[in-house]
Amino acid sequence: MKGKLYAVGVGPGEPSLLTIKALKVLEEARVVAVPKGKAEKGSLALSIIKDYIKDKEVLELVFPMTDNKEVLEEFWEKAAEKVGALLEKGEKVVFATLGDPSLYSTFSYLKSYLEKQGNSFSVEVIPGINSFSAAASLLQLSLVEGDQNLAVVSAPQNISRLKEVLKIFDTVVILKVNKYLEEIMKVLEEMGLEDKGYFVSRCGREDEYFSRDLKGLLEEKLDYLSMIIVRK
Ligand SMILES: C[S@@+](CC[C@H](N)C(=O)[O-])C[C@H]1O[C@@H](n2cnc3c(N)ncnc32)[C@H](O)[C@@H]1O
Missing domain, CATH: 3.30.950.10 (Tetrapyrrole methylase, C-terminal domain)
Structure with a gap:
């Protein structure tokens, strides 16, 4: 079975600004992936949704804040490998991103690296308040x-x-x-x-x-x- 990747916009910070659809997708997820800038730091997206995903497996993906393309590519690749392994098993993976997924979100890199790595999966994007x-x-x-x-x-x-x-x-x-x-x-x-x-x-x-x-x-x-x- 083909896996499915959801990009869920979790809004600017206030949990009450999550949409009903975002909550529904989070509720139905088994694995929620979240981006963060440094391995030792917390994820901002996770801080918004943490109370709604207490029973879920959380996959923290590091996307360093650097302009060094080589470093970025290495991390994008690693993140895509982790998510790709789940998608290949037919899992539904939710990627929670700050604000809206269409606005400077790491989701676009994740998706294109998953495609580059030859994964076959479907995608659904849930907009968020930017x-x-x-x-x-x-x-x-x-x-x-x-x-x-x-x-x-x-x-x-x-x-x-x-x-x-x-x-x-x-x-x-x-x-x-x-x-x-x-x-x-x-x-x-x-x-x-x-x-x-x-x-x-x-x-x-x-x-x-x-x-x-x-x-x-x-x-x-x-x-x-x-x-x-x-x-x-
Ligand atoms: C990588 S962009 C993500 C934008 C996000 N996807 C959106 O829809 O707003 C991160 C930048 O968005 C802005 N930003 C995100 N959340 C914010 C907030 N709660 N308050 C102020 N600025 C915020 C800041 O300029 C921050 O550096």
Whole structure:
């Protein structure tokens, strides 16, 4: 029997923002795979769903936060081998991912490596509430209206293009900003947009935080779960 891989978006952090469908798939699973950045650290996705999967086998998959392609490939391969072994036995495996699976999720790499390794399996993707929709709700901010346009960018890969993006779009959501605040501030100041940014961290978690004083955060160590929304 062919195995089945479910990608389940577990939302931004608050368990009550899990969808009913996500809960149903988690309830029916025997094995739940979760990504994490370091072997010694906990999985953020697991922290959201832990109360709902107490009787399940949890498979923690390490996807290191590095731009070193060789290192990444080695870990993607290892993760795919572990999940592939279960799928080959005809198991249903749930891969739980932060926010929504279509937005900068490790799920896309897992799926393509499973395919590369010749596994035969079916896939179902369960959408989740993404981080910037949750942040907009927290800020009570309308992201775009009428003829306006929205861009979503990842800071590490786009910092050099940020100015161009900010010129074109009315609202720009910048993810993975934790190590890039200084560079982002520089661009915003050059464009006279320094007062148009909203910083949101750990949205939907107990210690969620937001601020409009981006400059005031320059000396702070920022959490990985941080974003900036620039609303012109
Ligand atoms: C790898 S991306 C995953 C995005 C996720 N798939 C989604 O739908 O939002 C991780 C980045 O998303 C943003 N993020 C995810 N959850 C967040 C949260 N609860 N609060 C603030 N930012 C969050 C941060 O910018 C973080 O660096």
